[in-house]
Amino acid sequence: MRLVPFLTAILVTVGLYLLVFERDELMAFAKAETTTPATEETTSPPAGQPAPNAMRVVVLRSDASEIDSAVVLRGQTRAIRQVDVRSETTSTVLSEPKRKGAFVTAGDMLCELDPGTRPAQLAEAKARKAQAESSMPEAQARLEEAKARLEEALINNNAAQKLAETGYASETRRISTQAAVSSAEAGIKSAEAGLETSRASIEAATAAVAAAQREIDRLTIEAPFQGLLESDTAELGSLMQPGSLCATIIQLNPIKVVGYVPETAVNRVQVGALAGAELATGLQVQGRVTFLSRSADPNTRTFEVEITVDNPELLIRDGQTATIAISSDGAKAHRLPQSALTLNNDGKLGVRTVGPGNVVAFVPVEVVRDTPLGVWLTGLPETADVIVVGQDFVIEGVTVEPTWREASE
Numbered sequence: 001m002r003l004v005p006f007l008t009a010i011l012v013t014v015g016l017y018l019l020v021f022e023r024d025e026l027m028a029f030a031k032a033e034t035t036t037p038a039t040e041e042t043t044s045p046p047a048g049q050p051a052p053n054a055m056r057v058v059v060l061r062s063d064a065s066e067i068d069s070a071v072v073l074r075g076q077t078r079a080i081r082q083v084d085v086r087s088e089t090t091s092t093v094l095s096e097p098k099r100k101g102a103f104v105t106a107g108d109m110l111c112e113l114d115p116g117t118r119p120a121q122l123a124e125a126k127a128r129k130a131q132a133e134s135s136m137p138e139a140q141a142r143l144e145e146a147k148a149r150l151e152e153a154l155i156n157n158n159a160a161q162k163l164a165e166t167g168y169a170s171e172t173r174r175i176s177t178q179a180a181v182s183s184a185e186a187g188i189k190s191a192e193a194g195l196e197t198s199r200a201s202i203e204a205a206t207a208a209v210a211a212a213q214r215e216i217d218r219l220t221i222e223a224p225f226q227g228l229l230e231s232d233t234a235e236l237g238s239l240m241q242p243g244s245l246c247a248t249i250i251q252l253n254p255i256k257v258v259g260y261v262p263e264t265a266v267n268r269v270q271v272g273a274l275a276g277a278e279l280a281t282g283l284q285v286q287g288r289v290t291f292l293s294r295s296a297d298p299n300t301r302t303f304e305v306e307i308t309v310d311n312p313e314l315l316i317r318d319g320q321t322a323t324i325a326i327s328s329d330g331a332k333a334h335r336l337p338q339s340a341l342t343l344n345n346d347g348k349l350g351v352r353t354v355g356p357g358n359v360v361a362f363v364p365v366e367v368v369r370d371t372p373l374g375v376w377l378t379g380l381p382e383t384a385d386v387i388v389v390g391q392d393f394v395i396e397g398v399t400v401e402p403t404w405r406e407a408s409e
Helices: 003-021 023-034 118-166 171-217
Strands: 055-063 065-067 071-086 109-112 220-222 227-229 245-262 274-279 284-292 302-309 321-326 331-336 349-354 360-364 366-371 374-378 383-389 400-405
Touching (some): 055 331, 109 245, 118 171, 302 321, 331 366, 331 383, 383 400
Parallel strands (some): 055 400
Antiparallel strands (some): 055 383, 065 331, 227 245, 274 284, 274 321, 284 302, 366 374
16 A cells, blocks of 8 residues: 555645745744643743743844945946947058057058049049139129120110100110110020029039048048057058958047946946946056946846046056946945845845844845945844844744844854
8 A cells, every 4th residue: 555655745745835835824823832721820931031932042232333335336347439440432551550559649540542543533623623613703704794784775775765755766766675675684694594503513613622532531541549459450452442440449548447236226326426446456446437327228127337447557458357336325234144134924135133022023124235244234223133043943023032142253
């Protein structure tokens, strides 16, 4: 028969369930069962003495201390600027390459390209511009001449009309003078059109000169800012096309230290706050917060923060790991062993304390800083009696028998 092992497994399962998920109810039931009935004669313990069956725990009396509640993060260094300098035209490289690691200043030549026929195209554009500009005086003279003819035609037409009204001129003459006025007006419109054509020719020629000059300027690729070459410049004789890489430049002074703040601590970080960082090499630097993201990373729910640090000797490199501490307002906190932390039935982080009458209470806390000597916690009163041994074996409301431990132990 296999009935006995089956029943044994069921009893063990039920016992584990009650012990893990119904611990509070089980302990309360056990306490009620062990309590002596009121009808029986009992001897109560003296006032201030724990019950004979009280749980023994170790209690630490902790006093709050003022600490600088700095926000500590993990991050890395990042160049303040990094750019890939690329070609904007097609040609071959004429200059010798500069090797990576070289220091360059703004305006230094990185790559020089073969001009080809571009100088001739520029000269042709300038000649067309000169030709267009030379036609402008002639067009203006034609317009002035047309205006003079119109003025003369208006005078003749006015005189012919007055003579025709008095009978001293024929109707044919009057019609002839009117035709002359219309012809002069048409001449003005033609001269104005010619002048606009000359102006348009000059503007087109000017644009052609600027385009040809811009194409020549693209033959010299210069450094946009002061920094270090992170790669060799393009090799002599290589063909460059629009978008081809000439060189990569980074600027390391100043340099950024980038970290990510959890959403629980983002309100404790302010732009302009003093911050420090310790690199993996042991180098310690200081700077200030210059950027705090307003949008959280969708995957980690953290906010990017940047600290700008001076790096005149270029001792800090791009991509080094750093531990960041951002200063924040000070606060009262207790330093307790990390083992004293526990969770209540709702999953809240806290510690269990001993109150009046040696009764256990649960106090929610917040971790401010983690150190090798313990964790700094807020949420406790100025002085608190914290259970540091046995806190996971008692619940709120039970009476315990405390053993006191010094804070230095």
